[in-house]
Amino acid sequence: MMLPELREKVLDANLEIQRQGLVLYTFGNASGIDRKSGLVAIKPSGVPYERLKAEDMVITDLDGKIVEGKLNPSSDVETHLLLYRSFPTIGGVVHTHSEFATSWAQAGQPIPCFGTTHADYFRGDIPVTDPLADEEIESDYELNTGKVILRRFKDLDPVATPGVLVSGHAPFAWGKDPSAAAHNAVLLEYIAKLAFRSRLINPQLGEVSAALLRKHYERKHGPKATYGQREQEAKAF
Amino acid sequence: MMLPELREKVLDANLEIQRQGLVLYTFGNASGIDRKSGLVAIKPSGVPYERLKAEDMVITDLDGKIVEGKLNPSSDVETHLLLYRSFPTIGGVVHTHSEFATSWAQAGQPIPCFGTTHADYFRGDIPVTDPLADEEIESDYELNTGKVILRRFKDLDPVATPGVLVSGHAPFAWGKDPSAAAHNAVLLEYIAKLAFRSRLINPQLGEVSAALLRKHYERKHGPKATYGQREQEAKAF
Amino acid sequence: MMLPELREKVLDANLEIQRQGLVLYTFGNASGIDRKSGLVAIKPSGVPYERLKAEDMVITDLDGKIVEGKLNPSSDVETHLLLYRSFPTIGGVVHTHSEFATSWAQAGQPIPCFGTTHADYFRGDIPVTDPLADEEIESDYELNTGKVILRRFKDLDPVATPGVLVSGHAPFAWGKDPSAAAHNAVLLEYIAKLAFRSRLINPQLGEVSAALLRKHYERKHGPKATYGQREQEAKAF
């Protein structure tokens, strides 16, 4: 069996989003890439999390050709692959329909940075894509979902903004490996929940200062990180 | 004992809505039909889920005559039966007072299609019935609850819209068998929760495009379904 | 030890509100009365639910004199006793700070009957008391909490309305015995949750029709009840 270690990591990331309450039934999927071989391991489509095993993961190349696996890959595989082809620094991708992040995605609004919990993980808004045009929906829908994300990231750094809301759909998150991608998906959901309530308390609420945004982001990330013990530095990316 | 297999399926559907947090105490009920014999198995009224066994299910014919069983059937049995008589393609019916779907039913508003999670299961609004007239409440209330659903479905396909909100009351969902009906009830609740929050984030929010609605519905249903492994195709109906 | 059976019932009612998520730490208390002897068993003040035993219940007479028990009774005992003295048909009282009912009590608003879940248990609004006057707070506060409830029930039947919101405080519920009181407290919380969300979906929402209110209440209560199996009839009161 190919890539046993990557398979385990991808399995773990899938189980983590389930443990953290981000998935209903078989919704959601996590993948990881082995950059050396250019091969991707991804959750099979529609298999219950309780039965998921490392050997069920489907191995594809970066063009979507199945290299190993008897099951169909997640129906969102084309979106994952385009993200891997376009963001060379990422090693894992997670897609969920988690409750609060999906509510923001459906509302078609970016999540403003209302506080330090957000600033610790996302350096600025959690962006929302444009809605897909009718012709983008009608053919190559999953690939076009990836393209609409890329259009939104034209001027954004996917390391400083490790996730996005697809308008009318749901969030995607990523990270340096599958575990970091799952971690960012969990945080994105938590941030979405806090922001939902903050806005209801104060509908006129604006963003935190740029200084606070920078401070918190850098406290957890980059060369001067002061959070955690040494081996965890910059864990989320 | 008659219909042992159907009894097990109906028991499972009842336990599934409880496991997924859709019921408080003895609220909610699931039923299933054996189309060959025209017999229906339904949860008995007011029996705690923890004690429910396959042999407790009550067997009635399509007119409500009890054919086998010592317990009273669910007080909503007449509504279930009218749905079976009117929608020949359905094989299971589920009624709950689940939190978010019931809140929309009480609000007397249909749930607009705000995103793909909705579009995957319901092809358009989750409709709401008219309120029952006073005389419809005073006699044959449960039967009239079914009739007010049928009035709402005059121009709707119960396969593409596998559930409804009864105004001032709560949701009913159905599917090709009891398990699919329970699955659709769980999804209806999840969709209601997402829609509730999306509307609070953006009170002016409109529906997704017709193209997205069609795409997602067809990705999970019908001849060109691309979701899941082969044996699950079109599972929810 | 006096009244061992009543002690067990009161213990069970206290544990039930904890199991159903209505209490944080030691908040909340349930009591029951033995009408023959006029003695009341009530939870002791501030004892963790995990350690609560039947023998910890405090027995008082209807004037609050401790007849048996080494612990202090719940600090709300005077409110319970006034309810027992004034509502001769009730056999149990439950007080909680449950999340949604308390939010309505704090908001100082009655819970309108928005649907059948409500109508099944409360025949009309769940009423809210007036705020206590300063002098009612300063002395005999707990007794005056009971008095402000009685003022609100001058024209209400405590059997058809088995609970109340004390303005700026929290709910009290009651029933024919401690178990029914706990059941009504759990339902009051569920109804409060549904109503909170229904109102947010539709801020202009009005009540259901009088016919629906009557129908649902009578389906579960009184001589023509059609819900449940025989032995449960009129269980909630």
Place this chain on the structure above:
Amino acid sequence: MMLPELREKVLDANLEIQRQGLVLYTFGNASGIDRKSGLVAIKPSGVPYERLKAEDMVITDLDGKIVEGKLNPSSDVETHLLLYRSFPTIGGVVHTHSEFATSWAQAGQPIPCFGTTHADYFRGDIPVTDPLADEEIESDYELNTGKVILRRFKDLDPVATPGVLVSGHAPFAWGKDPSAAAHNAVLLEYIAKLAFRSRLINPQLGEVSAALLRKHYERKHGPKATYGQREQEAKAF
């Protein structure tokens, strides 16, 4: 190993905020002080709660010098220490990003006293600090977080108001020992949840009367406390 008893208490307070659902992953931290020696025990930074042991707690003096411990202390240690230096009656400090309290902190609004649950623990508003100025963020950020709290408490008694919302960040709570600090953090979260919903039900809602505020606070605190059994009196502070 120094201060084994304090280490256990601090461990317990950290585990308590996790048990009560106030923390996601490694968020949050609790500390305690031994006033005799002036030494503080605090949670290490970024260690999962499941693996946390009493010997992992980091011992520092009041100036932040690590006296015992191989791990880095919580990145918020400077805030904790300033609180201990400034509030001589407190023995424990807890910081969380708990859901509802953080939403109010992000909204930049104090939590008004809407009811007795609040009045039992906080004698008045739960205050919110000013946002930190840019230069306060850029250097000595954690110390300045403490300073902005102290500015807010110039005219407040930290015993009657055992917690605060740091604007755009999250809550801090304290108490006479680590256990009381954790207890107050849990209550702050519960109060924040009730207040969120009360305000959505009634956006014009004002505070409870001064008489009710005084009564409830004094029922649980101070020489005339009537809540609980003797050994628990004034437990929360």
